[in-house]
Amino acid sequence: MTNNVQKIGVIGAGTMGTCITADLLFHDVPCVLVDISEHALVKAKAEIEKVLRFAVTINKDLPKVNAADAMKKVLFTTDIREVADCSYIIENVPENWEYKESVYKQLDDICGEEVCYAANTSCLSITKLGAATKKQEQVIGVHFMNPSYLKNTVEVIKGYHTSDACVAETVNVLKLMNKEAIIVNDYPGFVSNRISHLFMNEAAFVVQDGVADAAQVDAIFKKCYGHKMGPLETADLIGLDTVVHSLDVLYQSYQDSKFRCCPLLRKMVDANLLGRKTGRGFYKYG
Structure with missing residues (x-):
């Protein structure tokens, strides 16, 4: 070309x-x-x-x-x-x-x-x-x-x-x-998603376990680490259904428990709380 x-x-x-x-x-x-x-x-x-x-x-x-x-x-x-x-x-x-x-x-x-x-x-x-x-x-x-x-x-x-x-x-x-x-x-997830999905998944576990709410988790990543978006804001942007599916692909590919999808993420997908695309995920939109 x-x-x-x-x-x-x-x-x-x-x-x-x-x-x-x-x-x-x-x-x-x-x-x-x-x-x-x-x-x-x-x-x-x-x-x-x-x-x-x-x-x-x-x-x-x-x-x-x-x-x-x-x-x-x-x-x-x-x-x-x-x-x-x-x-x-x-x-x-x-x-x-x-x-x-x-x-x-x-x-x-x-x-x-x-x-x-x-x-x-x-x-x-x-x-x-x-x-x-x-x-x-x-x-x-x-x-x-x-x-x-x-x-x-x-x-x-x-x-x-x-x-x-x-x-x-x-x-x-x-x-x-x-x-x-x-x-x-080439390996499943490459660099970006192999790492970023661990962040999003563990952030969901933190919320599920009552350690912090979504806003607090994201504030730590933005204010302490200097990230433009927190992991749960990112998950909402991508779509929680997409995040769950990607985690499942990573788990199936590596058979490594670190990619085990957080039950809270699955529950939110079942409730159609997918993030920006449905108007509500970890945050409300619109």
Whole structure:
């Protein structure tokens, strides 16, 4: 690809697919956003327009764009075959092995031999994802943080077979988005989630055990350690259902009790207290 990106396919119009698409549009990169749900695409379109108009008030370093003009550079579709002419793919489907495996098998039949697949996964092994394709050397992990358009660094994960050419191409795509790549090796959870989920899980245990409430836990991390957000604020932002699922993947992968999910987190998910996405988690929103 060198420095000549033509179009990027983004698979999945959830929270991350939506903000990555907005991020691409901020940097004048044409893209195709694919989801199986028309409703999800309508919601994503409204959110992307909103981000393009207002995110610059939060991050002054973002390029100023005309939202209406930028929106002309993205195709919203339920037909995954529309990514056939894309030069790079970023996959963001839910952290479910069967869903992901199905997507990669479809991409093999649609995309050219030279196209790299970047998996924006939280915990799943990049090597395992690569095994679902016919070209393991062209599968790589790109762990964007939420919201990606406010972050200037991305965790990039090499699978066992990921080629140097795929790494170089990924670094180039991220440079176009004005982002630095920190390249690490592949084990479930990588660096960021393998560590951050321990923080969030243990913080939930602290609340469950009555040692402190959520605000006190987060205040200690922000005021004593200088973190911008506390672990429970972060969990609410990610979504407690996503946190629980990631902890389960980590536990299954390592068979290590340190990843055993806090019962309070499961109880809150059962009660649909998922954080920002439902208006209430460890905190109330809206």
